[in-house]
Amino acid sequence: xxxxxxxxxxxxxxxxxxxxxxxxxxxxxxxxxxxxxxxxxxxxxxxxxxxxxxxxxxxxxxxxxxxxxxxxxxxxxxxxxxxxxxxxxxxxxxxxxxxxxxxxxxxxxxxxxxx
Amino acid sequence: xxxxxxxxxxxxxxxxxxxxxxxxxxxxxxxxxxxxxxxxxxxxxxxxxxxxxxxxxxxxxxxxxxxxxxxxxxxxxxxxxxxxxxxxxxxxxxxxxxxxxxxxxxxxxxxx
Numbered sequence: 001x002x003x004x005x006x007x008x009x010x011x012x013x014x015x016x017x018x019x020x021x022x023x024x025x026x027x028x029x030x031x032x033x034x035x036x037x038x039x040x041x042x043x044x045x046x047x048x049x050x051x052x053x054x055x056x057x058x059x060x061x062x063x064x065x066x067x068x069x070x071x072x073x074x075x076x077x078x079x080x081x082x083x084x085x086x087x088x089x090x091x092x093x094x095x096x097x098x099x100x101x102x103x104x105x106x107x108x109x110x111x112x113x114x115x
Numbered sequence: 116x117x118x119x120x121x122x123x124x125x126x127x128x129x130x131x132x133x134x135x136x137x138x139x140x141x142x143x144x145x146x147x148x149x150x151x152x153x154x155x156x157x158x159x160x161x162x163x164x165x166x167x168x169x170x171x172x173x174x175x176x177x178x179x180x181x182x183x184x185x186x187x188x189x190x191x192x193x194x195x196x197x198x199x200x201x202x203x204x205x206x207x208x209x210x211x212x213x214x215x216x217x218x219x220x221x222x223x224x225x226x227x
Contacts, residue, residue, distance in 0.1 A: 006158075033214060042219045043204070056214070091158055102147050102166075102208055104215065106159040 002026075004107035006092050012113045013082055021077045021110045025094030032075050033104070034067055038088045046090075049075060050097070082114045117142040119207050121218035129226050130197060136190040136221050138205035143183045147208040149215065150179050150190050152201040159204065163190070195225045 005024040013019050025032050034046040045059040049069045060066070064082075069075040079086055089109040095102055118141045128134055138148070147166045151159040163172045163179040165188065171180040178191040192199055202222045206215035 004158075043217045045214055048214050089156075093159075102149075103161055103164040104149060104151075104206070105161060106151075108158040111156075 004094055004105050006107035006110050010111045014115050016081055018080045021090050023075045023092030029094035030097050031095045033093045034077050035091045036088045084114050087114045117216045119216050119218040121221050125222040127224040132195050133193050134195055136203050138188040138218055140186045140207050143186050145207050146210050148181055148188050149206050151204045154201050197225045197227050200225045
């Protein structure tokens with residue numbers, strides 16, 4: 001697609017429910033990142049996918065968080081048993097690899113509100 | 116460990132002024148540096164990407180410079196407009212295959 005697409009744009013859920021957030025990166029971008037941004041805060045790295053390599057999950061805050069990337073394209077971030085502190089905007093970004101590239105492009109984000 | 120700092124945290128200037136936003140980093144062995152803007156409630160928009168071999172990049176009224184030896188990058192905005200009001204973030208890439216190290220951002224307000 002023309003840009004990074006994220007869905008849903010807004011999600012309101014009740015505490016304890018599971019949620020899935022989707023990211024469709026720019027076609028041909030092999031690197032995909034998930035970030036979280038709480039209100040008034042900076043970007044918090046969650047997870048990084050690069051091609052067929054094992055993902056870097058070092059930023060995931062707890063085992064309730066998981067992510068997968070199918071076929072090297074679309075990624076899904078899953079939050080199980082949501083808590084109120086999970087409320088934030090979840091941002092996905094993608095980029096190409098290789099020399100002279102590396103510019104990061106972001107989606108509009110998925111705003112999650114846990115009641 | 117790379118640390119990225121943006122000063123000031125907030126800046127308010129009258130419309131029409133030229134201004135400079137600063138980004139400093141502690142480890143000069145960077146791969147690239149990227150400037151973004153973020154509007155309230157929105158995602159991030161890439162403004163300029165400077166590779167480690169470059170000294171500056173320009174796009175319209177924006178000019179970003181990079182001085183690796185001193186660990187600094189500046190984003191120069193000429194003839195500021197109210198539409199430039201946003202939070203500006205810089206991010207340092209340490210290699211071609213990995214994540215960026217982010218500054219906390221500078222919130223810019225341009226007063227009409």
